């Protein structure tokens with residue numbers, strides 16, 4: 001497929017050493033001739049030149065021509081490397097756009113790469129995840145997927161499904177000459193089902209690595225929740241005072257504990273209150289608990305366990321989440337005995353105010369590391385997970401159909417549906433809406 005010519009700035013719009021402007025589409029050679037008076041550039045060779053607007057000098061640049069289909073998008077491409085100033089880079093782009101060339105939509109280069117079959121959707125999503133990764137585990141998950149092993153595996157599974165479909169079809173077309181015993185397919189279908197189930201079950205790890213894990217910091221007013229958030233972030237993010245009820249709204253911040261992305265939510269201290277604002281805050285705290293995977297239940301070493309703490313525990317217990325009991329202010333001596341009345345939770349002593357939280361960070365890391373560990377076969381988003389689910393459901397139906405002795409028609413239908421699910425996963429069966437949804441989240445120029 002050859003498309004109209006589009007252009008965009010591919011480097012971030014800021015002041016830097018060098019900027020990149022990319023073009024792709026059918027008029028690339030024309031633009032190269034216009035800009036650099038070169039009618040016959042050698043592909044993949046870096047040239048040196050000047051960008052001029054009529055006779056006015058705009059920038060001194062280097063440029064590379066990629067001849068389709070041997071390019072990122074699979075079409076002719078031009079890359080111009082200019083000086084990395086915002087204004088000069090925009091000027092170069094505007095000169096190009098004045099030649100009847102359209103500005104690219106977000107992700108449109110990668111969308112073309114998928115439409116031209118240079119890469120599948122899984123890889124395109126992996127590239128985007130790589131760009132946006134802000135933790136070591138996210139980076140690893142994205143890089144693993146980008147390398148294409150998952151895509152290869154999907155192609156193999158699809159081929160097996162195609163083989164089954166083909167053999168059933170032959171029997172349907174020539175019932176007298178071929179006799180296929182559908183039971184023969186059960187082994188392959190079960191093997192395919194197991195492989196897909198492995199992908200499905202591991203998907204949550206990939207999604208957690210990329211999206212992060214939500215962790216709520218809860219407890220009574222003044223326990224030191226905001227101080228703990230600040231200590232985890234190593235910056236003064238939340239307001240801390242000795243007035244109970246300081247935090248009124250939930251505060252969500254991303255942090256990384258040894259490479260694991262954690263979305264940490266500081267909440268309003270939970271207590272009965274008549275203050276309307278604080279009441280809403282307490283409701284939001286409960287909502288934060290509901291959304292989180294891990295709860296840090298903060299106690300105050302200087303007060304010991306009070307009725308408030310017991311009431312809060314009863315509330316959070318109902319959510320059935322993983323709870324870490326955090327005894328804060330361990331730098332202040334507590335006269336009373338600190339007996340934790342609740343069983344089966346990890347307990348750590350910290351001092352948020354002095355930044356003594358290493359044992360808590362270690363515990364969080366050890367608890368979560370198995371939920372973010374990925375390999376080259378880990379799915380990394382909900383879309384991929386649902387496509388695999390669709391394929392699994394259809395494979396199961398096909399298996400059941402064979403066991404029940406259903407007609408070839410019925411079994412064929414389910415095998416085809418399974419292939420469809422896998423095609424959705426890799427983007428071979430795309431709709432414009434699906435691609436626009438996905439690539440709309442990409443950067444301009446990607």
Ligand SMILES: Nc1nc2c(c(=O)[nH]1)N(C=O)[C@@H](CNc1ccc(C(=O)N[C@@H](CCC(=O)O)C(=O)O)cc1)CN2
Pocket residue numbers: 066069070071072079118
């Ligand atoms: N200058 C530049 N750097 C870049 C990119 C780019 O588009 N331009 N990329 C953009 O994301 C990434 C690299 N991805 C790329 C993927 C494919 C091809 C490419 O030209 N492929 C051809 C030829 C391969 C070859 O020569 O062996 C092909 O696949 O046929 C280039 C870059 C990161 N660095």
Ligand SMILES: Nc1nc2c(ncn2[C@@H]2O[C@H](COP(=O)(O)OP(=O)(O)OP(=O)(O)O)[C@@H](O)[C@H]2O)c(=O)[nH]1
Pocket residue numbers: 219220221222223224225226227228239240241242243244245246247248267268269270328329330331332350351352353354
């Ligand atoms: N000594 C000591 N004081 C602490 C520690 N952590 C917090 N504090 C103090 O406890 C008070 C309350 O701290 P915050 O972090 O605002 O408590 P909070 O749980 O967020 O309180 P609310 O937002 O009102 O629910 C402040 O005066 C902090 O300086 C600690 O580890 N040791």
Ligand SMILES: [Mg+2]
Pocket residue numbers: 225226227238239246247266267268269
């Ligand atoms: Mg607070």
